[in-house]
Amino acid sequence: MPDLGGKVAVVTGAARGTGRVHCERLADAGADVIAVDTGAASELAGTVEAVIGRGRRCHSGHSDVRDLDSLQSVVTAGATELGGVDIVVANAGIHIAGAPTWELSARAWADTLDVNLTGVWHTVKATVAHLSRNGGSIVIIGSTNGVRGTANSAHYTASKHAVVGLARSLANELGPFNIRVNVVHPGAVGTAMVRNEATYRRLCPDIENPTEADAARVLTARNLLPVPWVDPVDVANAVCFLSSEEARYITGTQLVVDAGLTQKA
Numbered sequence: 639m640p641d642l643g644g645k646v647a648v649v650t651g652a653a654r655g656t657g658r659v660h661c662e663r664l665a666d667a668g669a670d671v672i673a674v675d676t677g678a679a680s681e682l683a684g685t686v687e688a689v690i691g692r693g694r695r696c697h698s699g700h701s702d703v704r705d706l707d708s709l710q711s712v713v714t715a716g717a718t719e720l721g722g723v724d725i726v727v728a729n730a731g732i733h734i735a736g737a738p739t740w741e742l743s744a745r746a747w748a749d750t751l752d753v754n755l756t757g758v759w760h761t762v763k764a765t766v767a768h769l770s771r772n773g774g775s776i777v778i779i780g781s782t783n784g785v786r787g788t789a790n791s792a793h794y795t796a797s798k799h800a801v802v803g804l805a806r807s808l809a810n811e812l813g814p815f816n817i818r819v820n821v822v823h824p825g826a827v828g829t830a831m832v833r834n835e836a837t838y839r840r841l842c843p844d845i846e847n848p849t850e851a852d853a854a855r856v857l858t859a860r861n862l863l864p865v866p867w868v869d870p871v872d873v874a875n876a877v878c879f880l881s882s883e884e885a886r887y888i889t890g891t892q893l894v895v896d897a898g899l900t901q902k903a
């Protein structure tokens with residue numbers, strides 16, 4: 639595991655799912671954490687407990703990444719308490735059930751772009767002034783839908799391709815300040831975003847009441863490796879690597895963590 643001792647990491651979408659595990663792994667590697675989420679306070683409290691239980695400090699704040707003012711005040715309070723920011727993980731994201739592009743609702747389109755794209759831009763705006771000029775790192779969580787398109791997902795796919803462009807521009811702007819910017823693209827991850835009945839029905843349209851095992855079979859057939867999804871820790875490990883000194887000359891790039899999904903012939 640890379641050494642992130644003495645660093646401070648901002649993580650959005652930190653209350654559950656992969657965001658919780660990013661906080662845990664960053665803390666395992668020695669970082670203190672500023673944990674931001676708009677979800678249930680009890681879930682965010684669970685993340686705080688997990689970080690503190692690993693011997694690290696945690697500043698948490700309830701904030702929606704669509705609300706720049708509230709994000710800025712949580713980050714500023716956290717940076718003041720913990721002593722700046724070294725690492726940013728722009729993880730908060732949503733996946734709203736899809737439809738053919740021309741049938742997507744205006745609400746699904748707008749909400750997805752607001753959270754998944756504008757929310758990442760806000761995260762950058764709220765953190766860059768605090769970010770270390772001595773090896774700072776921004777990691778944006780994309781998706782394999784940021785690498786290729788899939789049917790009935792234009793809203794999500796457009797948002798995840800867009801953050802790649804955002805990251806590329808940022809890498810050019812922040813490189814001279816010794817701040818690196820990279821994107822991690824997970825394939826299916828075994829979180830609530832995938833493990834839910836609506837997703838099972840979408841994956842198994844020919845089965846009346848599909849189970850998780852039915853969905854897992856479909857997903858496994860799409861990957862090179864014989865697994866249905868990666869675990870949150872696999873994504874978090876990539877984030878920790880990219881945020882560390884071990885990746886000191888890696889910027890403007892994309893790391894895919896997808897069990898081979900996007901390479902399957």
Ligand SMILES: NC(=O)c1ccc[n+]([C@@H]2O[C@H](COP(=O)([O-])OP(=O)(O)OC[C@H]3O[C@@H](n4cnc5c(N)ncnc54)[C@H](O)[C@@H]3O)[C@@H](O)[C@H]2O)c1
Pocket residue numbers: 650651652653654655656657674675676677678701702703704729730731732733753757779780781782823824825826827828829830831832
């Ligand atoms: N689960 C997957 O299969 C998968 C695959 C590829 C990429 N991703 C990406 O990984 C990231 C995390 O996904 P996950 O699977 O952990 O999802 P999740 O739904 O389990 O957790 C998402 C977290 O983000 C928070 N969040 C949502 N909207 C927010 C907002 N507007 N402001 C602040 N916080 C907000 C939620 O409250 C939740 O705690 C997302 O960017 C997602 O697009 C997930």
